[in-house]
Amino acid sequence: MLPVHLDRGRPEPLPAQLAAAVRALVTDGTLTTGDRLPSSRALAADLGVARAVVEQAYDQLLAEAWVETRRGSGTFVASGEALPVAPAPPRPASRDPRYVRLDAGTPWIDPRHLAGWRRAWREVSVARPPRGYPDPRGGPELREALAERLARTRGLTVAPDEILVTGGTTDGLRQLLGVLDPGPVLVEDPGYRAAVETVRAAGRRVADHPATAPVTGLDGCVAAYVTPAHQHPLGRVMPAADRLALLGAARSAGAVVLEDDYDSEFRYDVAPVPALAALDRSRVAYLGTAAKSVSPGLRLGWLVAPPHLHELLVRRRTTTHDTPPWATQRALLTLLRDGWVDKVVRTARRVYAERAPRVAAALGPHATLAGPLAGMYSTWLTSADAATAARDAARAAGFDLPLLAQYCRTADLSGLVVGFGGVTDDELDRALDVLARSLAAD
Numbered sequence: 001m002l003p004v005h006l007d008r009g010r011p012e013p014l015p016a017q018l019a020a021a022v023r024a025l026v027t028d029g030t031l032t033t034g035d036r037l038p039s040s041r042a043l044a045a046d047l048g049v050a051r052a053v054v055e056q057a058y059d060q061l062l063a064e065a066w067v068e069t070r071r072g073s074g075t076f077v078a079s080g081e082a083l084p085v086a087p088a089p090p091r092p093a094s095r096d097p098r099y100v101r102l103d104a105g106t107p108w109i110d111p112r113h114l115a116g117w118r119r120a121w122r123e124v125s126v127a128r129p130p131r132g133y134p135d136p137r138g139g140p141e142l143r144e145a146l147a148e149r150l151a152r153t154r155g156l157t158v159a160p161d162e163i164l165v166t167g168g169t170t171d172g173l174r175q176l177l178g179v180l181d182p183g184p185v186l187v188e189d190p191g192y193r194a195a196v197e198t199v200r201a202a203g204r205r206v207a208d209h210p211a212t213a214p215v216t217g218l219d220g221c222v223a224a225y226v227t228p229a230h231q232h233p234l235g236r237v238m239p240a241a242d243r244l245a246l247l248g249a250a251r252s253a254g255a256v257v258l259e260d261d262y263d264s265e266f267r268y269d270v271a272p273v274p275a276l277a278a279l280d281r282s283r284v285a286y287l288g289t290a291a292k293s294v295s296p297g298l299r300l301g302w303l304v305a306p307p308h309l310h311e312l313l314v315r316r317r318t319t320t321h322d323t324p325p326w327a328t329q330r331a332l333l334t335l336l337r338d339g340w341v342d343k344v345v346r347t348a349r350r351v352y353a354e355r356a357p358r359v360a361a362a363l364g365p366h367a368t369l370a371g372p373l374a375g376m377y378s379t380w381l382t383s384a385d386a387a388t389a390a391r392d393a394a395r396a397a398g399f400d401l402p403l404l405a406q407y408c409r410t411a412d413l414s415g416l417v418v419g420f421g422g423v424t425d426d427e428l429d430r431a432l433d434v435l436a437r438s439l440a441a442d
């Protein structure tokens with residue numbers, strides 16, 4: 001008989017319980033293709049239920065193709081092709097837990113700021129539940145707080161109604177791709193891998209453009225995705241002449257510049273480089289994120305699009321309802337209002353200002369820095385072999401970090417991208433020691 005237990009105390013009807021139990025026996029391998037199930041009469045007697053219970057369960061399993069009947073000989077577990085075996089859950093590109101990651105995208109959040117973080121979420125928990133669907137642009141008060149911050153920190157004067165709250169840079173990019181005319185998108189090479197994937201996932205071709213060359217023509221592209229304040233991952237600031245050339249190229253092509261302003265607040269030598277959008281709001285869609293100043297896990301960002309696109313974005317959101325959840329928006333509002341974000345950014349900037357030169361001192365003698373020291377990572381040019389050897393040595397010591405080649409599509413650059421935000425001082429020192437020793441030996 002089958003190792004099955006039915007429970008009359010449970011709310012599911014007995015036939016549903018029995019069908020679920022048989023499915024489980026097939027998926028865990030207790031029953032395999034061709035195994036004969038007991039007759040309905042025998043199983044009903046064994047389980048102490050009416051025969052109709054078993055018949056109903058078998059009918060359901062037959063309809064779902066878990067079992068098949070052979071005339072005159074009974075009910076069998078269906079053959080492999082017919083089996084609707086649940087697919088193995090796709091495993092996310094996992095972060096190998098064996099390694100401490102020197103990740104370019106993970107910021108430092110000082111544990112001393114946890115009390116303010118908790119206060120924000122307590123405020124969310126006692127707030128009145130929101131009524132109905134939210135404003136498709138994002139909460140009005142949050143947009144006000146963001147407008148204030150953009151003016152103060154990025155020299156960008158915008159009305160709160162011109163801001164769209166997003167689920168981060170990549171979501172903002174996805175939203176924009178949904179309203180742009182059909183056509184390819186220019187993306188810096190090397191460049192932000194999530195942007196490349198997002199453009200491709202939207203069914204558009206990615207036009208590779210060397211990350212440090214000026215864009216002088218857009219060659220059929222409807223948009224150009226760039227990181228002018230801190231080229232990702234080379235770190236270069238886009239020179240003023242290149243900014244003007246890019247805007248000129250966008251104007252003549254009728255294209256839009258998608259400005260990813262992900263970590264510009266983390267300059268420690270000079271004031272943040274002004275946003276490109278401040279030069280021409282009619283051509284530039286500005287993408288900001290809370291991933292660096294608060295946490296990538298919050299999944300919040302903001303988008304200021306040229307007016308004609310903004311209208312399309314809002315109209316689209318009115319029907320797609322993919323505005324970020326109220327609770328996270330509400331928490332960010334408190335974090336901004338309390339001055340928490342400013343405080344966290346100031347502390348992190350001090351930490352990076354101290355760590356970046358430490359990285360430079362360790363790696364500088366053996367590799368070439370690709371851009372000015374800024375943000376929470378630095379990129380080092382080496383031979384491909386030296387980069388791989390250093391990455392492998394780091395792994396052997398329990399650290400992982402990306403190769404510059406992983407950000408390249410056609411660009412022929414090699415080296416290491418060394419993130420120093422998401423680790424402790426001690427971890428950073430140990431990792432740098434291993435990397436420096438490996439690079440020196442090469």
Ligand SMILES: Cc1ncc(COP(=O)(O)O)c(C=O)c1O
Nearest residue numbers: 105168169170192232262289291
């Ligand atoms: C270049 C760049 N842009 C944007 C982001 C943040 O994207 P999101 O807001 O979707 O997390 C990152 C994070 O690592 C980044 O490296």
